[in-house]
Amino acid sequence: MDLHMTELERDIIREILNIGLARAADSFAVVAQEKVLLEVPNLDIVSGKTILDKVRDLQAGHVIIQSDIRGDFNGTTLMFFSGQHVQRLSRVCLRMSTSDSTQIDEMQESLLLEISNIITGALVTQLANILKASIYGAPPTHPRGDIADALHNLLLNRPMVQPLIFSVITQFSDKDNSVELPLMIFFDRDTFEKILDIIRTYDFMGGQQAGS
Numbered sequence: 038m039d040l041h042m043t044e045l046e047r048d049i050i051r052e053i054l055n056i057g058l059a060r061a062a063d064s065f066a067v068v069a070q071e072k073v074l075l076e077v078p079n080l081d082i083v084s085g086k087t088i089l090d091k092v093r094d095l096q097a098g099h100v101i102i103q104s105d106i107r108g109d110f111n112g113t114t115l116m117f118f119s120g121q122h123v124q125r126l127s128r129v130c131l132r133m134s135t136s137d138s139t140q141i142d143e144m145q146e147s148l149l150l151e152i153s154n155i156i157t158g159a160l161v162t163q164l165a166n167i168l169k170a171s172i173y174g175a176p177p178t179h180p181r182g183d184i185a186d187a188l189h190n191l192l193l194n195r196p197m198v199q200p201l202i203f204s205v206i207t208q209f210s211d212k213d214n215s216v217e218l219p220l221m222i223f224f225d226r227d228t229f230e231k232i233l234d235i236i237r238t239y240d241f242m243g244g245q246q247a248g249s
Contacts, residue, residue: 057163102153108172112224
């Protein structure tokens with residue numbers, strides 16, 4: 038059976054993520070030494086095949102950083118850094134003048150891992166605090182090879198898994214335009230059901246779960 042969110046539930050989850058990303062932006066700004074804005078404009082549930090096609094499209098022109106979510110919730114996050122991101126972040130954070138290539142060296146890889154760790158860690162912490170769950174983010178990695186192939190068994194051979202995908206926008210203070218930084222988060226079906234159940238039973242006026 039498919040899982041569905043109402044517009045209110047979608048807005049609640051988006052707001053939880055936005056709060057987490059606001060905190061991530063403050064930490065990220067220390068690294069970037071500039072004001073940073075992070076927000077979640079999109080939040081969608083998609084099929085396994087659809088997400089694999091999207092991952093393959095993004096992988097062609099992006100560096101992928103992966104981090105697992107463990108504990109009461111089970112999931113995985115993927116962040117996609119374009120050559121433009123790599124060039125921009127290398128100049129701002131490492132004071133390096135580089136091309137907009139996705140071929141990165143060890144210093145650039147460490148920087149992207151740290152940025153992913155900051156952003157994913159803030160999201161996980163916010164989810165844990167608001168949803169009263171014991172979860173944590175595993176150290177991020179830079180997977181080699183075809184990440185879509187690695188996800189194939191998870192998404193297509195396990196029909197109980199249904200991914201939740203959203204994108205994150207980053208904006209630097211000295212830029213007039215925003216650049217999309219895709220971030221995907223995958224939760225297994227049990228985890229997503231837990232999240233929806235908590236949201237649906239929460240008494241927002243009283244600040245506690247209904248019936249408790």
